Amino acid sequence: MGLPLMMERSSNNNNNVVELSRVAVSDTHGEDSPYFAGWKAYDENPYDESHNPSGVIQMGLAENQVSFDLLESYLEKKNPEGSMWGSKGAPGFRENALFQDYHGLKTFRQAMASFMEQIRGGKARFDPDRIVLTAGATAANELLTFILADPNDALLVPTPYYPGFDRDLRWRTGVRIVPIHCDSSNHFQITPEALESAYQTARDANIRVRGVLITNPSNPLGATVQKKVLENLLDFCVRKNIHLVADEIYSGSVFHASEFTSVAEIVEIIDDVTVKERVHIVYSLSKDLGLPGFRVGTIYSYNDNVVRTARRMSSFTLVSSQTQHMLAAMLSDEEFTEKYIRINRERLRRRYETIVEGLKKAGIECLKGNAGLFCWMNLGFLLDKKTKEGELELWDVILKELKLNISPGTSCHCSEFGWFRVCFANMSEKTLEIALTRIHEFMDRRKRF
Amino acid sequence: MGSLKKNGGAILSRIATNDHHGENSEYFDGWKSYDKDPFHHSRNPCGIIQMGLAENQLCLELIEGWIKDNPKASICTPEGVGQFGDIAIFQDYHGLKEFRQAIAHFMGKARGGRVTFDPERIVMSGGATGANETIMFCLADPGDVFLVPSPYYAAFDRDLRWRTGVEIIPVHCYSSNSFKLTVEAVEWAYKKAQESNKKVKGLILTNPSNPLGTMLDKDTLKNLVRFVTRKNIHLVVDEIYAGTVFAGENFVSVAEVVNNVDSYEVNVDLIHIVYSLSKDMGLPGFRVGIIYSYNDLVVSCARKMSSFGLVSSQTQLMLASMLSDDRFVEIFLTENSRRLKIRHEDYTSGLKKAGITCLTSNAGLFVWMDLRHLLRDRNSFESEIELWHIIIDKVKLNVSPGSSFHCTEPGWFRACFANMDDDTLHAALRRIQAFVSKNHKIVENSSDSDQIVQSNNVKKQKWKQSNLRLSFRRLYEDGLSSPGIMSPRSPLLRT
Numbered sequence: 001m002g003l004p005l006m007m008e009r010s011s012n013n014n015n016n017v018v019e020l021s022r023v024a025v026s027d028t029h030g031e032d033s034p035y036f037a038g039w040k041a042y043d044e045n046p047y048d049e050s051h052n053p054s055g056v057i058q059m060g061l062a063e064n065q066v067s068f069d070l071l072e073s074y075l076e077k078k079n080p081e082g083s084m085w086g087s088k089g090a091p092g093f094r095e096n097a098l099f100q101d102y103h104g105l106k107t108f109r110q111a112m113a114s115f116m117e118q119i120r121g122g123k124a125r126f127d128p129d130r131i132v133l134t135a136g137a138t139a140a141n142e143l144l145t146f147i148l149a150d151p152n153d154a155l156l157v158p159t160p161y162y163p164g165f166d167r168d169l170r171w172r173t174g175v176r177i178v179p180i181h182c183d184s185s186n187h188f189q190i191t192p193e194a195l196e197s198a199y200q201t202a203r204d205a206n207i208r209v210r211g212v213l214i215t216n217p218s219n220p221l222g223a224t225v226q227k228k229v230l231e232n233l234l235d236f237c238v239r240k241n242i243h244l245v246a247d248e249i250y251s252g253s254v255f256h257a258s259e260f261t262s263v264a265e266i267v268e269i270i271d272d273v274t275v276k277e278r279v280h281i282v283y284s285l286s287k288d289l290g291l292p293g294f295r296v297g298t299i300y301s302y303n304d305n306v307v308r309t310a311r312r313m314s315s316f317t318l319v320s321s322q323t324q325h326m327l328a329a330m331l332s333d334e335e336f337t338e339k340y341i342r343i344n345r346e347r348l349r350r351r352y353e354t355i356v357e358g359l360k361k362a363g364i365e366c367l368k369g370n371a372g373l374f375c376w377m378n379l380g381f382l383l384d385k386k387t388k389e390g391e392l393e394l395w396d397v398i399l400k401e402l403k404l405n406i407s408p409g410t411s412c413h414c415s416e417f418g419w420f421r422v423c424f425a426n427m428s429e430k431t432l433e434i435a436l437t438r439i440h441e442f443m444d445r446r447k448r449f
Numbered sequence: 450m451g452s453l454k455k456n457g458g459a460i461l462s463r464i465a466t467n468d469h470h471g472e473n474s475e476y477f478d479g480w481k482s483y484d485k486d487p488f489h490h491s492r493n494p495c496g497i498i499q500m501g502l503a504e505n506q507l508c509l510e511l512i513e514g515w516i517k518d519n520p521k522a523s524i525c526t527p528e529g530v531g532q533f534g535d536i537a538i539f540q541d542y543h544g545l546k547e548f549r550q551a552i553a554h555f556m557g558k559a560r561g562g563r564v565t566f567d568p569e570r571i572v573m574s575g576g577a578t579g580a581n582e583t584i585m586f587c588l589a590d591p592g593d594v595f596l597v598p599s600p601y602y603a604a605f606d607r608d609l610r611w612r613t614g615v616e617i618i619p620v621h622c623y624s625s626n627s628f629k630l631t632v633e634a635v636e637w638a639y640k641k642a643q644e645s646n647k648k649v650k651g652l653i654l655t656n657p658s659n660p661l662g663t664m665l666d667k668d669t670l671k672n673l674v675r676f677v678t679r680k681n682i683h684l685v686v687d688e689i690y691a692g693t694v695f696a697g698e699n700f701v702s703v704a705e706v707v708n709n710v711d712s713y714e715v716n717v718d719l720i721h722i723v724y725s726l727s728k729d730m731g732l733p734g735f736r737v738g739i740i741y742s743y744n745d746l747v748v749s750c751a752r753k754m755s756s757f758g759l760v761s762s763q764t765q766l767m768l769a770s771m772l773s774d775d776r777f778v779e780i781f782l783t784e785n786s787r788r789l790k791i792r793h794e795d796y797t798s799g800l801k802k803a804g805i806t807c808l809t810s811n812a813g814l815f816v817w818m819d820l821r822h823l824l825r826d827r828n829s830f831e832s833e834i835e836l837w838h839i840i841i842d843k844v845k846l847n848v849s850p851g852s853s854f855h856c857t858e859p860g861w862f863r864a865c866f867a868n869m870d871d872d873t874l875h876a877a878l879r880r881i882q883a884f885v886s887k888n889h890k891i892v893e894n895s896s897d898s899d900q901i902v903q904s905n906n907v908k909k910q911k912w913k914q915s916n917l918r919l920s921f922r923r924l925y926e927d928g929l930s931s932p933g934i935m936s937p938r939s940p941l942l943r944t
Contacts, residue, residue, distance in 0.1 A: 019650075024587045024750040031753065068534045075530050093513045098504055100576075100733040135575055135736070136540075139757045146612055147465040151591075172586050172612070172754070211459070243459050278459045292540040293762030305461060312470045313612070316582050317575040320761035321734030326525060 028171040033163060038395075038405035047403070049430065057435045060405045062219065062373045063426035064253065064290035066347040070340050071289070074330065099321040102314050104133040108324040111331035112298060116283060118337055119252045124264035126300060132310040133324070135295040137249050137284035139317040141168045141213075144280055144299055147309050148243045149175045149210035155245075156180050156198045156212045158190045160376075160412035160419070162219045169213065178202045178209070181415045184378070187367060188221055190214070190229050195236050211243030211278075212236070217250040217260065220412050220421035221376050222352075222369030224254060227261040234266060234275070243278045252288030252341055254371040255349035267302060277303040285327070287373060288344070294323045348373070348425060351432070355424045358436035362443040373425040377406075380418025382446070391417040402438045469611040471604065479837070479847040488845070490872065498877045501847040503659065503814045504868040505693065505731035507788040508781060512730065515777050522770035524763055532766065539762040542755050544573050548765040551772035552739060556724060558778050559692040564704040566741060572751045574738035575758025577689050577725035578608050581653075583758070584721055584740055585613040587750045588683050589650040595685075596620050596638050596652045598630045600817075600854035600861070602659045609653065618642055620652075621857050627808060628661055628817075630654065632672045639680065651683030651719075657690040657700065660854045660863035661817050662810030664694070667701045674706050678716045685721045690813050692729030692782060693867075695790035698811040707743065717743035726768070728814060729785070735764045789814070789867060792874070796866045799878035803885040814867040818848070821860030823885075833859040844884045846877055 030036075038060050047055035099105065106128065113126035134140040149155060151174030157165060158180040169177055180198040182188040195212070202209045212233060216225040230246075237244040246263040254260040267279050281300040286292035296319055299310050331337055355375055356366050367376040383390040388410050395408040398420075409419035424432055460466075479501055488496035520526035524533045539545065546568070553566035574580035589595060591614025597605060599619035609617055620638040622628040635652060642649045652673070657664045665673075677684040686703040694700040707720055722741040727733035737760050740751045772778060797807050797816060808817040824832040830852050837850040840862075851861035866874060 020746060020750065021586060021588055021590050021593075021650075023590070024746070029750075029753045063538055065534070065538065068537070071537070072530055072533050075525050075533060076527060093516065094506070094509045097509060097512070097732045097734050098506070100727075100736070135758050135761075136756075139575075142757055147461055148459075150462045150464070153462075167753075167756075172757075210462075237459075241459050286540075291537045293537050295540075295759050295761050305465070309461065309465045309470070312472060315576075315607075316579045316612075317758040318736050320736050320764045322767070323761040323763050326763065 023172055026171070028167060030163065030167045030171075033166075033411050038399055038407070041399055042405045045403070047431065049428070053434070054403065056399070056403045056405055057431060057438075058405050058426065059423045059435060060407045060421075061426050062287065062423050063292065064287055064344075064348070064373050065427070066290075066351060066425050067340065067344045068290060070343060071291075071330075074333075074336050074340075078329070078333070096321050096325050099324075100318065102133075102311050102318060104131070104319065105321065105324040105328055107332065108319075108328035109133070111328045112283075114334065115331045115337055116251075116300075118334070118341060119257075119288070120260070120262050120264065121257050124262055124268050126264070130300055130302070130307050132299040132301070132307060132314055133319045134297040134299060134310075134314050135317040135319055136292070137247065137282050137286065137297040138164065138168050139295075139314075140282045140284070140297040140299045141165070141245075141247065142171075142173060143310055143313050143317070144245055144282065144306075145169045145173045145175050146313065147306055148245070148280075149173065150208075151175065153208045153210045154178045154202045156195070156202070156209060158182050158188075158194075158214055158218075160188070160220050160409055160414035160421075162215060163407070163411045163413075165213075175210075176207060178207065179413055179415075180212070183416050184367070184419075187223070188218075188376075189226060190233065192232055192236070195233070199240060209240065209242055211245055213245040213247065215247040215249070216263070217248075217254055217371035219250065219372060220374060220407065220409075221367055222372035222374050222421075223367065223376075224260050224371050227266070230261060230263055230266055234263070234279070237278055238275055241278075243280065245280045245282065247282040249282065249284045249287050250372045251283070252344065253348055253373060255345055255352065256370065257345065259370050264300075277306075279303075280306060289340075294327070295319060296323065296327065351424045351429075354429070354432060355422065355436065358433075359439065362436070362440045364439070364443070367419075374421050374423040377420045377422050378418060379420055380416070383418050386417045388417060394418075395420070398442075402442050404435055404438060464612055469607060471607040471611075474603075474853070475834070476603065476850070476853040479841050479849070482841050483847045486845075488873065488876075494876075495845065497841065497845045497847050498873060498880075499847050499868065500864045500866070500877060501849045502868050503728065503865050504733065505728055505785075505789075505814050506868050506870075507731070507792065508785045509731050511777075511781055511784060512732070512771070515771055515774070516767070519770060519774075522767045524766060536762045536766050539765075540759065542573070542752055542759060544571070544760065545762065545765045545769055547769035547773065548760070551769045552724075552737075555772040555778060556691075556739075556741070559729060559782060560700060560702045560704065564702055564708065566704065570741050570743070570748050572740040572742070572748060573755045573758070573760045574740055574751075576727060576733070576736045576738040577687060577723055578604070578738065579736075579758035580723045580725065580738035580740045581605070581608045581685075581687065582611075582613060583751055583754045584685055584723060584742075584747075585609050585615045586754060587747050588685075588721075589613065589615045592616065592648070593650045594618050594642050594647045595650060596635060596642070598622055598634075598654050598658075600628070600660055600851060600856035602655055603849075603853050603855075605653075615650075616647070617653075618647070618649075619855055624808075624819075624858055624861070628658075628663070630665065630669065630673075632669065632676050635673065635676060639682075649680075649682055651685060652677060653685040653687065655687040655689065656703070657688075657694065657812035659690065659813065660815060660849070660851075661808055662813030662815055663808065664698075664700055664812055667706070670701055670703060670706045671710055674703065674710055674720065675714050677719050678714060681716070681719070683719050683721065685723060687723040689723065689725045689728050691724070692785060693789055693814055694786060694812040695793060696783070696786040697790065700812065704741075718747075719744070721747060730781075735768070736760060737764065737768065792866050795871070796864075796874060796878070799875070800881065803878075803882045805881070805885070808861075815863050815865040817851075818862045818864055819860065820862050821858075823888075824860050827860060830859045836860075837862070840884075844880050846880060 042056045042058045045055045047057040109128040109131045113128040116126045154176040157177050180194050279302050283298045285296040301307050365378050407421040483497045486496045488498045520528040523529045549568040549571040553568040556566045594616045597617050599621050620634050720743045724739040726737040742748050806819050826832040849863040
């Protein structure tokens with residue numbers, strides 16, 4: 001009744017367009033940012049060694065493809081899925097298919113704890129019962145935000161930061177990010193002044209700060225956070241009575257293990273529970289093991305309430321029991337994991353050196369990095385105007401002329417213009433060489449003008 | 450700042466500290482009892498039989514057989530490991546194309562081929578749990594209302610409300626007309642909500658119903674679609690039990706109605722379906738939740754949100770292969786319906802012998818038992834809880850009391866029958882029959898029941914005080930595998 005007879009069955013129902021939620025219509029999902037525009041260009045014209053050698057090379061994707069052969073050969077030898085089902089009294093397929101307990105498979109949690117310990121060279125211990133599983137670090141970061149902050153509260157996040165945080169920490173939670181500005185004058189390390197300043201900015205705007213969230217090693221800097229800085233951070237959080245979240249997703253991608261200090265190491269030697277209870281670690285197998293498709297994220301918290309609540313919330317985002325089962329077998333094979341971690345580090349280091357030296361030969365400097373799947377390249381000297389627009393213009397030139405998709409610093413909220421994140425682990429060595437050649441040629445052309 | 454310094458520790462959010470997770474409910478008493486004393490044929494034949502868990506274990510061996518015969522569907526076998534690299538890095542939130550196609554195909558087949566689904570509208574989520582929460586995030590703001598027919602799945606309180614801030618208002622259904630949902634009841638609930646100045650964004654219902662096991666008839670479904678279109682509110686239909694319809698019965702999906710109602714009567718932008726493989730296929734561990742929407746914006750938004758709960762690419766690959774095997778799918782769906790029908794008849798005829806009737810149902814993994822005649826006081830929920838504790842402690846069955854599903858009439862209980870083997874089912878029936886013949890009416894043994902009530906109260910106190918660490922995983926992790934028996938699970942799953 002009351003509807004015109006000739007209404008079309010389409011969403012062009014302009015008289016009565018049905019409302020979606022505010023969250024649905026906001027753009028906090030972040031997909032309109034240049035970070036994603038480059039992806040579209042890549043999708044339309046993707047580089048391929050044989051079929052499309054002049055296509056766009058994807059250097060905006062922090063994926064680790066350098067160590068797949070190690071995983072494949074392990075699987076070929078051991079088949080951790082089929083061979084484990086029903087053998088030696090292990091639970092069979094049926095039990096696995098039915099297993100939806102949000103505690104997660106105990107064997108898997110134990111394997112994760114042990115893997116995380118190995119990465120840290122035994123300098124910290126992880127209790128499997130404090131491990132909460134989520135479908136990727138994306139879910140882990142969002143979930144923690146739901147637990148630690150109310151809508152309109154803020155988390156302080158050092159810039160430059162992973163562009164996905166804008167969505168993961170803010171979109172459905174309604175929580176804000178207040179940046180802790182870092183710059184090249186001290187290699188983008190977090191200073192006590194920057195911390196205080198960010199905190200004050202929030203307070204001045206009447207925003208309640210609930211915590212600090214860092215990525216260590218940093219994305220996009222590709223560098224570990226110094227131990228002293230971590231200690232300062234923890235002090236700061238204690239003084240302000242807020243939480244500290246350390247996303248250590250790249251911890252296994254540090255080129256020299258000794259250069260990484262996990263926040264876990266610092267917490268371990270502290271007895272005061274009120275200090276420990278504010279520390280939470282996020283981890284995932286997406287970067288170190290190169291398995292983003294399997295959606296394996298974890299939250300590790302020293303706070304019992306957070307563990308319990310996170311576990312309950314993980315119901316919305318559990319890890320497939322099939323995947324838990326396979327990885328439990330793989331990651332509890334300590335001989336395999338030790339070898340994997342060691343070789344992976346080595347290969348990443350060599351890749352890093354290749355790209356940094358290649359860029360140097362082209363007259364381009366990078367921030368001194370020691371971890372991760374990317375380098376932080378400084379093209380500030382190429383900018384006509386050291387502004388956001390200037391940077392994006394240059395980025396567009398690199399995308400259209402050099403056919404390289406790299407990530408502009410502004411998409412990472414960097415307050416200095418001209419920095420770019422360049423990924424190097426998601427391609428073959430040959431492709432990396434071609435990318436470097438294109439950069440050399442570009443720089444040569446510029447010199448001539 | 451003063452409020453932050455609570456007990457010296459940084460406090461948590463409101464969401465973290467409210468109890469919308471639902472686990473403080475007394476309904477977990479049954480789980481706790483089961484966990485302490487779980488039934489096992491040989492090891493613990495007097496233990497509590499779990500009938501509170503809506504799982505489908507009847508056809509798992511068919512799936513296991515298929516997997517063994519199709520090593521290429523696994524990335525771990527020699528035949529399949531060649532796909533490992535591509536699958537391991539695949540995190541595109543569109544999902545594997547073959548997976549979406551296979552799911553769309555399977556959904557159509559589960560509905561007897563009467564509808565087809567467009568793979569481009571298939572969006573993944575972390576189980577139906579994730580799907581229901583995500584659709585709320587897409588459709589409603591905090592404080593908005595969704596109407597839900599009662600009795601309804603207990604975990605909706607958590608899934609629809611906890612992190613979304615959405616409010617749910619029940620549309621009550623009554624035994625006087627077999628708990629059928631009527632458009633009039635929905636209209637009435639809608640009007641009442643509006644009068645209290647609440648913003649109703651939609652209606653969400655499970656069809657086939659949990660806990661009733663009944664299906665909506667075509668006309669009612671059509672009228673519901675017309676109603677939401679008139680009011681310009683959303684309709685979410687959770688069809689998670691679509692493939693559990695007993696052999697010989699026909700399920701009408703809202704997808705069918707959308708095709709069969711005049712286009713001016715339905716605004717398809719309002720229609721959304723939630724699906725999952727947890728019940729039809731018995732694969733809750735694999736976390737395969739699906740949102741299917743006729744609204745392009747909702748598909749787009751839900752897809753972006755699916756980043757928070759994608760299906761493991763390893764699982765996508767396996768299911769893409771399995772569900773595009775037409776022969777297997779047909780055999781599976783037919784066998785599943787057949788075995789469920791038999792199991793249902795087995796159970797209900799056994800109950801009949803004990804003088805217990807159930808709501809007539811033709812789908813689902815459970816029955817809705819009428820135990821009103823066993824209540825001390827037919828009008829009291831206290832009586833229902835008393836009876837429930839007696840069933841747990843004396844009959845040694847964990848069934849679910851109707852009040853946990855927000856039923857407005859005391860005395861109804863949901864009992865699951867597909868999560869066990871035949872022997873266990875018969876053991877359960879024997880216990881029920883024995884109990885009923887000994888205790889014709891509870892009131893006749895009032896002194897016994899008073900003691901039981903008292904001791905139950907004492908037990909409740911103890912549990913509340915001792916902050917028990919529940920070891921639901923115990924049996925499973927100790928490696929005790931028992932073919933037809935449920936191993937303990939965490940309390941707040943898809944029950």
